[in-house]
Amino acid sequence: MSIVTTDGGLTAFGYGLSILAAALFFFIAGMISRNQKTKISARQLVFCGTAIALAYLTSYIRLIPKMPYGGSVTLFSMLFICLIGYWYGIRAGIMTGLAYGILQFIQEPYVLSLFQVCCDYVLAFAGLGLAGFFSSKKHGLIIGYLVGIFGRYICHVLSGYIFFAAYAPEGMNPFFYTLGYNATYIVPEAIATVIVFSLPPVAKAIAQVKKQAISS
Numbered sequence: 528m529s530i531v532t533t534d535g536g537l538t539a540f541g542y543g544l545s546i547l548a549a550a551l552f553f554f555i556a557g558m559i560s561r562n563q564k565t566k567i568s569a570r571q572l573v574f575c576g577t578a579i580a581l582a583y584l585t586s587y588i589r590l591i592p593k594m595p596y597g598g599s600v601t602l603f604s605m606l607f608i609c610l611i612g613y614w615y616g617i618r619a620g621i622m623t624g625l626a627y628g629i630l631q632f633i634q635e636p637y638v639l640s641l642f643q644v645c646c647d648y649v650l651a652f653a654g655l656g657l658a659g660f661f662s663s664k665k666h667g668l669i670i671g672y673l674v675g676i677f678g679r680y681i682c683h684v685l686s687g688y689i690f691f692a693a694y695a696p697e698g699m700n701p702f703f704y705t706l707g708y709n710a711t712y713i714v715p716e717a718i719a720t721v722i723v724f725s726l727p728p729v730a731k732a733i734a735q736v737k738k739q740a741i742s743s
Contacts (some may be wrong), residue, residue, distance in 0.1 A: 575623045582607040598712040609675040612659030614740045620656025630650030648684035654678025683709045
């Protein structure tokens with residue numbers, strides 16, 4: 528039974544399978560949380576949910592048209608997921624990124640294989656949570672953000688090299704093609720985002736929100 532229609536959308540079965548997968552993910556996440564000494568608080572859930580919503584909305588505010596094979600420069604959508612890792616640590620960051628990746632897949636699915644879906648949706652957006660490794664470091668937000676988006680970049684490059692090599696221009700190495708293709712939207716958004724949240728008023732605002740996010 529097919530999960531994808533001829534125009535690239537999901538069939539009814541595909542939507543049902545995606546919803547089931549999302550429900551299973553949150554069930555497993557809840558079970559893991561119950562077995563952890565540090566449980567996710569209601570405040571954390573609210574901020575994680577808000578970050579997912581903001582990331583999802585801003586992912587559709589594109590500063591350049593969508594690339595032909597996926598990807599675009601958005602209005603700082605990756606930052607919101609990285610902020611969760613920066614505020615709450617690696618586990619919360621990756622879990623939030625996973626949930627966001629599932630949401631992106633349900634909304635705009637592109638399926639070639641299970642591994643491709645994992646690379647382009649699950650692992651790529653979970654990689655944004657790597658920002659949590661630097662939650663207690665000096666300049667942790669900038670470093671964490673760059674590491675997080677690099678994690679996403681590597682996943683897209685891997686997927687591109689394996690599944691989209693045929694789209695490389697004739698005579699061009701597919702590996703270098705996918706490196707350049709994914710850099711054309713990841714790098715400009717990264718530069719713009721770092722510049723914006725390095726501005727004193729924005730940095731101050733983020734610091735104030737962080738106090739609210741981590742206060743007991």
